Amino acid sequence: MRVALVYPEVYDMARFREGRKEFPPFGVLYLAAVCEQAGHGVVIEKITPHRTALDLSGFDAVGFSLASSATYGVMLQARRQSVIREDALVMVGGVHCNFYPESSLRDFGAHVAADGESEETVLAILAQHRHRDLAAVPGILYLDGDRIRRTAKRPLIRNIDELPLPARHLLPRQDIVITDRLAGTDLRMAHTMFSRGCPFPCSFCAAGQTRIQYRSGASALAELEHLVQAYGIEGFAIVDDNFVVARQKVGDICDHVAHLRLRWSALSRVDTVDEDLLAKMARSGCIEIKYGMESGSERLLKAMRKNTKREQIKRAVQMTNDAGIAAKVFVIHGFPGEDTETTEETVSLLEELGAAVARVSLFRFVPLPGTEVYERAALHGVRGTHLQPDWDGNWEKFHIHHNNERWWGSDQQWAEVERSHTRLRDFVESRWNSQG
Numbered sequence: 001m002r003v004a005l006v007y008p009e010v011y012d013m014a015r016f017r018e019g020r021k022e023f024p025p026f027g028v029l030y031l032a033a034v035c036e037q038a039g040h041g042v043v044i045e046k047i048t049p050h051r052t053a054l055d056l057s058g059f060d061a062v063g064f065s066l067a068s069s070a071t072y073g074v075m076l077q078a079r080r081q082s083v084i085r086e087d088a089l090v091m092v093g094g095v096h097c098n099f100y101p102e103s104s105l106r107d108f109g110a111h112v113a114a115d116g117e118s119e120e121t122v123l124a125i126l127a128q129h130r131h132r133d134l135a136a137v138p139g140i141l142y143l144d145g146d147r148i149r150r151t152a153k154r155p156l157i158r159n160i161d162e163l164p165l166p167a168r169h170l171l172p173r174q175d176i177v178i179t180d181r182l183a184g185t186d187l188r189m190a191h192t193m194f195s196r197g198c199p200f201p202c203s204f205c206a207a208g209q210t211r212i213q214y215r216s217g218a219s220a221l222a223e224l225e226h227l228v229q230a231y232g233i234e235g236f237a238i239v240d241d242n243f244v245v246a247r248q249k250v251g252d253i254c255d256h257v258a259h260l261r262l263r264w265s266a267l268s269r270v271d272t273v274d275e276d277l278l279a280k281m282a283r284s285g286c287i288e289i290k291y292g293m294e295s296g297s298e299r300l301l302k303a304m305r306k307n308t309k310r311e312q313i314k315r316a317v318q319m320t321n322d323a324g325i326a327a328k329v330f331v332i333h334g335f336p337g338e339d340t341e342t343t344e345e346t347v348s349l350l351e352e353l354g355a356a357v358a359r360v361s362l363f364r365f366v367p368l369p370g371t372e373v374y375e376r377a378a379l380h381g382v383r384g385t386h387l388q389p390d391w392d393g394n395w396e397k398f399h400i401h402h403n404n405e406r407w408w409g410s411d412q413q414w415a416e417v418e419r420s421h422t423r424l425r426d427f428v429e430s431r432w433n434s435q436g
Contacts, residue, residue, distance in 0.1 A: 036164075063091040069369040092110045092113045177189070182265060184359065188235070190231060205368075265287060299337070317329070331363065333362060334421060366397075
């Protein structure tokens with residue numbers, strides 16, 4: 001069977017309009033890998049704002065990966081403008097579809113929507129290409145006449161080591177190897193995923209899976225050896241939602257890959273690291289850890305359901321420096337309740353951290369679809385979601401870079417947020433030279 005998997009080109013998903021390339025579409029690459037392993041012919045097609053009309057008439061099945069809500073509109077445009085055979089099986093999946101499968105199914109005129117982890121699901125769907133007996137496939141929604149049917153939930157894959165390596169060979173080499181994304185260096189690097197999911201309940205984060213699954217150290221090593229041999233990488237960035245959760249699992253990966261002498265970075269919370277683990281990470285080549293600091297205001301951290309403290313942030317950054325690893329922090333400004341006082345608390349914490357922080361990325365709050373703050377918008381005073389009467393149909397506004405949308409508050413409150421954001425932005429740029 002010939003299968004086309006269609007995705008929005010993942011620059012940085014939030015910088016879709018700028019063309020700032022960040023990491024390849026891992027969801028699609030894993031689906032392509034299992035399909036190829038099962039004997040199907042697979043092509044990956046990218047959608048950009050300037051490439052939405054595709055000729056997909058040569059494929060028996062077409063899958064649309066709805067990788068973010070910010071690109072949902074352009075993917076809908078691609079669905080409407082592309083040529084697909086009438087007898088082709090049309091599938092939808094991805095992050096947005098996982099949150100809103102019924103509307104995704106109807107909007108795309110699809111036969112089936114995958115709900116959740118999809119590697120096993122897509123093979124079961126393709127096996128029903130001719131007979132379309134979809135009721136027997138767990139983990140999907142499908143149309144039965146005008147009615148949407150939902151099948152039993154599919155359990156998560158028990159051992160993700162059993163998955164083939166992502167099918168990077170189906171993408172151009174320049175989409176895999178990047179030279180300006182690893183901790184401010186120019187090392188030849190690739191992106192990797194060594195875990196799935198995040199168990200923490202942050203209200204601003206659109207993590208689609210709350211149970212975390214780790215690959216083994218042996219599996220991580222096999223992939224890195226392949227990347228060294230096939231692409232000549234000198235380093236890698238782990239793009240997992242939250243890599244440093246289970247210390248033993250992280251330590252196993254570090255032990256297995258240390259002898260490769262690659263340089264690497266990863267994301268972590270401030271309350272999941274300790275001195276021993278940081279030392280092991282440093283020995284295995286880690287040169288930067290990106291921490292979700294979010295705010296210096298414990299009132300806002302509690303409202304965000306981050307539930308971390310200023311002292312934990314300071315301790316994690318100091319331990320990271322002591323281990324010889326650079327610390328980068330992410331800051332979110334403008335969460336409901338932000339004001340001059342909370343902003344000054346963030347400034348003061350950054351001042352205390354000082355040179356111990358190598359880089360800072362400052363983002364403005366956006367209620368990302370699927371998050372707690374989006375789903376309970378009225379509770380947070382948020383406006384403008386697609387679940388509310390004032391929905392304007394514009395999915396592109398849910399990007400996180402340079403976003404000046406007003407999401408909450410009175411005119412007076414928003415004016416205060418704008419002033420305090422300017423204060424914080426100017427402070428960050430003056431101290432960290434716009435690095436991020």
